Amino acid sequence: MRRHAALVRVTHWLTFVAFVALLISGCEIVISHPRFYWGEEGNVNTRPLIVLPIPASRDTVPTHYHYVMPDQNGWSRYLHFEAAWVAVLTGLVYFVYGFFSGHFRRRLLPSRQDWTWRAYRGRLMKYLRGSWSEPGEGFSYNVLQQSAYLVVIFILFPLIIWTGLAMSPSFTSAFPATAALLGGRQSARTIHFFVSCLLLLFLLVHITMVSLSGFRSRMGAMIVGTSRKSKEVE
Amino acid sequence: MNALSRRKLIFGGVAAAAGLGGLAAADRFAKRYGLIPPDSGGWSGPGETLTYACQRVLTARTAAREFPRSMISKKPFANEVEPPTEHFKQLAAGGFKDWRLVVDGTVARPLVLSLSDLKSMPMSSQITEIACEEGWSYVAEWIGTPLSNVLKEAGILPQSQYVVYYGVEKWAWESIDMADAMHPNTLVTLGMNDGDLPVPFGGPLRLRLPRQLGYKSLKYLHHITVTDNIRKFGQGLGSIDPEGGYAWYAGI
Numbered sequence A: 001m002r003r004h005a006a007l008v009r010v011t012h013w014l015t016f017v018a019f020v021a022l023l024i025s026g027c028e029i030v031i032s033h034p035r036f037y038w039g040e041e042g043n044v045n046t047r048p049l050i051v052l053p054i055p056a057s058r059d060t061v062p063t064h065y066h067y068v069m070p071d072q073n074g075w076s077r078y079l080h081f082e083a084a085w086v087a088v089l090t091g092l093v094y095f096v097y098g099f100f101s102g103h104f105r106r107r108l109l110p111s112r113q114d115w116t117w118r119a120y121r122g123r124l125m126k127y128l129r130g131s132w133s134e135p136g137e138g139f140s141y142n143v144l145q146q147s148a149y150l151v152v153i154f155i156l157f158p159l160i161i162w163t164g165l166a167m168s169p170s171f172t173s174a175f176p177a178t179a180a181l182l183g184g185r186q187s188a189r190t191i192h193f194f195v196s197c198l199l200l201l202f203l204l205v206h207i208t209m210v211s212l213s214g215f216r217s218r219m220g221a222m223i224v225g226t227s228r229k230s231k232e233v234e
Numbered sequence B: 001m002n003a004l005s006r007r008k009l010i011f012g013g014v015a016a017a018a019g020l021g022g023l024a025a026a027d028r029f030a031k032r033y034g035l036i037p038p039d040s041g042g043w044s045g046p047g048e049t050l051t052y053a054c055q056r057v058l059t060a061r062t063a064a065r066e067f068p069r070s071m072i073s074k075k076p077f078a079n080e081v082e083p084p085t086e087h088f089k090q091l092a093a094g095g096f097k098d099w100r101l102v103v104d105g106t107v108a109r110p111l112v113l114s115l116s117d118l119k120s121m122p123m124s125s126q127i128t129e130i131a132c133e134e135g136w137s138y139v140a141e142w143i144g145t146p147l148s149n150v151l152k153e154a155g156i157l158p159q160s161q162y163v164v165y166y167g168v169e170k171w172a173w174e175s176i177d178m179a180d181a182m183h184p185n186t187l188v189t190l191g192m193n194d195g196d197l198p199v200p201f202g203g204p205l206r207l208r209l210p211r212q213l214g215y216k217s218l219k220y221l222h223h224i225t226v227t228d229n230i231r232k233f234g235q236g237l238g239s240i241d242p243e244g245g246y247a248w249y250a251g252i
Helices: A006-030 A073-101 A103-108 A117-128 A143-165 A185-212 A215-223 B003-032 B045-059 B086-093 B115-119 B147-154
Strands: B100-105 B111-114 B124-131 B137-146 B162-166 B173-177 B187-192 B206-208 B223-227
Touching: A006 A073, A006 A185, A006 A215, A073 A103, A073 A143, A073 B045, A103 A143, A117 A143, A143 A185, A185 A215, B100 B147, B111 B115, B111 B147, B115 B187, B124 B187, B124 B206, B137 B147, B147 B187, B147 B223
Parallel strands: B100 B223
Antiparallel strands: B100 B111, B124 B137, B137 B187, B162 B173, B162 B223, B187 B206
């Protein structure tokens, strides 16, 4: 039985590859200055909002570790922006498809009767009792899945792109509001970091849930598009 | 083969052909309008070219964000790159009276300018942010003469495509395209926050480009060469940045 459309499968894996590249390169970039600020400016002479408890890859950043990590910013930055293009262009195709094919409306928007706390609580309780896949969930999403995907697609991804662009001195010369609305360049950087943490959290939960609800069947559905009945409850 | 898969096949074929045709057309267009950066080769080339092309189309003339005087950083941070050379120390001991800025290359009138020559040119100032690729930033007022004034004085020849610029140590070199070189924000900077530009911040002379990351704002500006062929410089990648693994265009 058909589970995922070809376009959804292709954009899913492209996004996955781009996201992993963004994550790795993002980690490399952030260790060159593992301090976060709020507002427009921020440097080692200003008070940080948060300092990550890790050594830095530049000796100009004071840390307690007496150790300077290897600096990998060059290729990391090239990779970060190339992968960002893959993610943005893929996302654009997926967005257009999602709106016009009815994918968002039919698959991701919770149905009317699920717009209640009771529906959320109901499915959550089943998860807590260890029911990873309810009947029918091999072919359609439950309300918690739908909500998680909607948050990722319509809030976290747009926000991470926005905050990324708000750090570009050239882009903000054309669109100063992208930085100003967030409170400044350093606020944008801080939000960018926390949104990426949320996206990483989503990725980890996503992989865990796929594994718990039948890794072979779910992976098969996202690779070849069809899901065959297996021992697990479909 | 059923009707649905045939339709998909035809649609896919048409889409692929259109895509390839579009790419070929985009390549011709990009070359013609200078939308390809010098470091467009290798695995990072496609992303870098997309970024640069979009920025050139979108932001060739837009002005950098400026800030109110109250937002000037109380304690700006300077990365220590003071050249320890004897030559620099001698120049500093003489109050940089003997500092010269050489302008040559594809210009009608090559120039050798002292700091007081530069100070006699029309001055402008801007309160802009300098942001390092590491992530930190500060806001300062930068005072100087727009690079376009210096280039107009030298008379750039029509075939010019890039402006190459060197620090006092020859290994430190950068380049920018003509859009950035002629942009009013691109400042041959002599002063910072109402005083002379301090040495840790690049004094006596720094090229400031507020619309690109800090590493393009080369300290100890010493020599400017206008060129019609960027491939002749270094490894032909536009600056020391790609040679050290960093992007040539740093407007992101």
